[in-house]
Amino acid sequence: MYDAKKIVPGILIFVVLFTFPLWSNMGKAAPAPKPELPKTEKVCVMDTAYMKTEHMVLLNQWRDLVVRDANRLWVGPDGKEHFMSLQNSCMKCHSSKVKFCDQCHNYAGVKPYCWQCHIEPKENM
Amino acid sequence: MEKDRREFLKIGGISVLGLSALPVFQALAQEKGPRYKPDPKALKGAQWAMIVDMKKCWEQQDKRQCRDCILACHKIHNVPDIPDQKREIKWIWLEEYKHAFPDQAHEYAPEKVKENPFMLLCNHCSNPPCVRVCPTKATFKRKPDGIVMMDFHRCIGCRYCMAGCPYGARSFNWGDPRPYLKPEDINMTYPTRRKGVVEKCTFCYERIDEGLQPACVEACKVKALIFGDITNPNSEVRKILSGHYSLRRKIELGTGPNVYYLI
Numbered sequence: 001m002y003d004a005k006k007i008v009p010g011i012l013i014f015v016v017l018f019t020f021p022l023w024s025n026m027g028k029a030a031p032a033p034k035p036e037l038p039k040t041e042k043v044c045v046m047d048t049a050y051m052k053t054e055h056m057v058l059l060n061q062w063r064d065l066v067v068r069d070a071n072r073l074w075v076g077p078d079g080k081e082h083f084m085s086l087q088n089s090c091m092k093c094h095s096s097k098v099k100f101c102d103q104c105h106n107y108a109g110v111k112p113y114c115w116q117c118h119i120e121p122k123e124n125m
Numbered sequence: 126m127e128k129d130r131r132e133f134l135k136i137g138g139i140s141v142l143g144l145s146a147l148p149v150f151q152a153l154a155q156e157k158g159p160r161y162k163p164d165p166k167a168l169k170g171a172q173w174a175m176i177v178d179m180k181k182c183w184e185q186q187d188k189r190q191c192r193d194c195i196l197a198c199h200k201i202h203n204v205p206d207i208p209d210q211k212r213e214i215k216w217i218w219l220e221e222y223k224h225a226f227p228d229q230a231h232e233y234a235p236e237k238v239k240e241n242p243f244m245l246l247c248n249h250c251s252n253p254p255c256v257r258v259c260p261t262k263a264t265f266k267r268k269p270d271g272i273v274m275m276d277f278h279r280c281i282g283c284r285y286c287m288a289g290c291p292y293g294a295r296s297f298n299w300g301d302p303r304p305y306l307k308p309e310d311i312n313m314t315y316p317t318r319r320k321g322v323v324e325k326c327t328f329c330y331e332r333i334d335e336g337l338q339p340a341c342v343e344a345c346k347v348k349a350l351i352f353g354d355i356t357n358p359n360s361e362v363r364k365i366l367s368g369h370y371s372l373r374r375k376i377e378l379g380t381g382p383n384v385y386y387l388i
Contacts, residue, residue, distance in 0.1 A: 063278055065161050067274065067276045067278070068265070068267075068274075068276060070163055070167070070267065070269060070270075070330070070334055071161045071162060071163050072162075072163055072164040072167070072334050072335065073161065073162050073163070073164055074160060074161050075160050075161070075162075084161070087313070087314060087315075087316065088314050113319075116319040117277060117316040117317055117318055117319050118316045119203075119311060119313055119316060119317065121313070122313075
């Protein structure tokens with residue numbers, strides 16, 4: 001092989017650099033997000049498992065129900081009626097965006113654009 | 126047991142039918158009545174309309190520079206106060222006679238009419254051109270009550286609707302509107318808008334759906350603004366219209382505006 005003195009160290013340097021994120025983060029898993037749940041309410045508008053995975057689908061459904069079809073009330077799993085509104089309903093119980101929404105969104109690296117228009121509650125920190 | 130082809134196909138067909146019916150049956154079995162409904166307090170009408178009694182309005186404008194309706198509307202809906210006229214956002218605003226009624230304005234009209242500004246807002250047309258041109262159906266005519274609505278989530282900012290609207294009722298957000306809102310004045314129960322969407326008066330759909338009158342109507346202390354269902358012959362708007370001669374803006378365009386002016 002020609003130029004083995006250059007190629008072999010070159011390959012080695014490349015492999016080391018390429019795998020840098022893997023070994024530099026070895027054994028340092030980012031802590032799992034801990035969204036703070038409201039203390040006053042026990043039941044959300046759907047069951048917890050659904051809310052964990054599908055809340056964005058539900059929010060889109062609410063958006064269309066409210067804006068386009070003039071529906072305002074949602075019947076929860078316990079039969080309780082909820083006002084369909086991100087700002088006036090969701091954020092009344094989940095009163096801190098930082099302690100609730102942002103926990104998982106930051107962890108998962110998603111940036112929902114809800115808050116470009118909807119006003120987040122004032123944080124008491 | 127011997128099976129012929131005919132029998133095999135019969136059993137196979139029935140089994141396939143049964144299997145495909147199962148998920149449908151399961152979905153139907155889970156349904157426990159509707160999960161959503163309108164607020165029972167919501168106002169009901171087939172076509173909302175508004176009357177602007179300019180005589181009463183001008184009295185107040187002369188007396189105390191009254192802007193109650195504009196202030197109430199713009200505060201409740203977080204409409205920013207942008208000083209640059211090219212970028213301003215307005216839902217309800219004042220305009221001269223000759224601009225409000227260019228088709229019927231003439232120089233010999235009474236001084237009062239010529240010199241005093243008219244209160245303008247979205248006409249919530251019966252045949253809205255803005256809705257026809259919107260490529261995303263972000264603006265649409267709400268079927269049950271005829272409000273020309275904006276779904277800001279869907280607006281892509283193409284501004285076709287602004288070109289389509291002959292009344293100049295629509296404003297475009299050239300930039301983020303939030304810096305122009307005073308933090309202490311922000312209504313925390315209503316969203317703002319973002320850069321790149323068109324906005325306009327929505328006849329306070331969010332208040333109507335909760336059984337309240339539009340904010341401007343509520344704010345007007347002399348009842349110069351009257352709101353009601355134009356299709357209901359017993360409504361206040363119809364009673365007033367049958368007793369007074371009224372004007373509408375640019376009716377020759379065939380948009381069917383639903384805001385009436387008394388002068």
